[in-house]
Amino acid sequence: MNLMSYLAGAAQIGGVALGAPLVIGVTRQVRARLEGRVGGGVGQPWRDLRKQLRKQQITPRGTTAVFAAAPAVLAGTTLLIVAVVPLVATGSPLDPIADLFAVVGLLFLGSVALTLAGIDTGTSFGGMGASREITIAALVEPTILLAVFALSIPTGSANLGAIVAHGIDNPGQLLSLPAVLAFVALVVVIIAETGRMPVDNPATHLELTMVHEAMVLEYAGPRLALVEWASGMRLTVLLALLANLFIPWGVAGPESGGLAVAIGVIAIVVKVLILAVLLAGAEVFLAKLRLFRVPELLAGSFLLALLAVTTANFLTTGT
C-alpha cells in the first residue's frame, strides 16, 4: 500500500479514461484504411465527444429519472471496474475487492441501467434494443464468469490480481487446455459485450440490425457523450483485462518502484493497441451474424467456457 501503488492506480484510471476514445479511433482508422478509405483520424472520437458536450441537454418528453441517471450509472460502474482490475500493477489499493464476481456484477449493472433507459423512453426502437441487449447479456455474463472461473481454479483464488500474478509465475499454464478454451470463450463474449462485429455493427444505425445503438437512440448532447465515452472505456478495459489474463508480462508487482510502473503503463498500452488493431482487422473480414444466430454463437462460447472449467477441475486435479 505504498505511494507507488496509488500512483499506478491513478495512471490506470487516467490512462483508460483519456485513452478509451483513442482506442475507438484506432479501430475505426484501421478499419477505414483496410477498406480503402482515408478515415477520420485517431482523434476523431475525441472531437465527436467535444462536439456533443457543447450541445444543449435535451430530455425527451415522458422520460423519468431512469433515463437521466443511466449514462452516469454506466460511466460510474465502468470507472469502478477500471479502478479495481489489475491493468498496470497488481496489489492496487482496491485489490481486496478486485474479485471477478464483483467485476462481472458491475459490468451487468451498467448494461441493465442502459437497458432500463431504453425501455424508459417508450419508443419502439428503445424497447427492441433493450430486449436484444438483455438476450445477449443473459448469455454473456455467465460465460465471462465461467471463463475467468476456469482461470481461477489453478490459482486457487477468484482475485484478479492473484490470477495475473499466478500467470506471471507459471507461464506454462497459459498454454494449457483450460486456458486456451477460456481464451476463445472470453474473446467471443468480449466481442458480444462491447457490441462489435459479428454480433452488432457499431458503424450503422440500420433499424433491423442495431442493438446497442437502438437503446441509446434518444440520447443527445452531453448524455450521449457520456454513454459513448463509457462504451469506449468498456471496450478498452475488457481488452486490457484479456491481455493481462493471458499475456501477463510487463505488469508491475505489488511493491515495485516507479520504473516498473512506467513499464507496466507502456506494456498495457502496447497490448491494448495490438488487440484493438487485431480486432478491427478481423472485423473487416466478418459479416454481421443474423440476430437469431447470435444465441448459437454465445451458447457455443458458453460451452467452451464450461469445458474449460471441467477440464481445469478434473484433468489437472487427477494427475
Add this chain to the structure above:
Amino acid sequence: MTDTGFAALTDTGFAALIDLAAGALVLAAVLIVWRRDLGSIIRLLAWQGAALAAIPLIRGVHEGDAALILIGVAIAVLRTILLPWLLARALGAEHRGLRDATPLVNTTASLLIAALLTMTAFAVTRPVVDLDPGPATAAVPAAFAVVLIALFTMATRRHAISQAAGFLMLDNGIAAAAFLLTAGVPLIVELGASLDVLFAVIVIGVLTGRMRSKFGGADLDALHELRD
C-alpha cells in the same frame, strides 16, 4: 526401441500431452454438434481421428511400446485419411446442397445439451477414475463425453452423412476410452474393431447411394415414405 531413445518424454509432459489430446477429442465433438456444414463436419472428424491416434502414440512413446505405436499409426491412417475420404466421397455425389437440415433439436439447445452431457460424463466416471488414478485415466471422462455427445448427434441429426459422422464419433470415443483405461488393447482386437468400422462406413456409403437413387436425397426423413 524399449528404453533410452524415448526417455525425453517426462511424466509431466506426458500428462499434459494426454490432456491436450483428450481435450481436442471433446472439442472436435462439440464443434461437430455446432456446425451444420457437412464438409466441415467431415474435416472435424479427421481432426478428431488425429487426436485419437495421438493417444496410443503418446502412450507408446512414453512406455516404449512398439505395438502401441504401430496401432497409433494404423489408426491415424484409417481415421484421419481413409474414413473421412470415404465420407467425403459419399458427400461428393450429393447434388442438393452440402448443408444438413436443422437438427431435430436446434443448435443452441444442442450445444447446451452437449455441455450437460459433458458434465454428466465427468460426474459418472469418477469411480472409474478413482480405481487407478493416473494421467491417462484422468482423461477418461473426456472419452465418455465424446461417446455421449456422439449418441446425441446420432439421435438428432437428419442427414445420413451426419448420422455416419455421429457413428464414427461414437467409435472414436469408445476407442479413446479403451486406450486411456487399459495399457493397450491387443493388436488383433483393435484391428478387428477398426475393420468393423471401415465396413460399417462402406455400408453406410452404399446405403446413402441407394437412398439418393430412390428419393433424390440423403435426408433420413424421406424414409418415412416407405410406410405410406
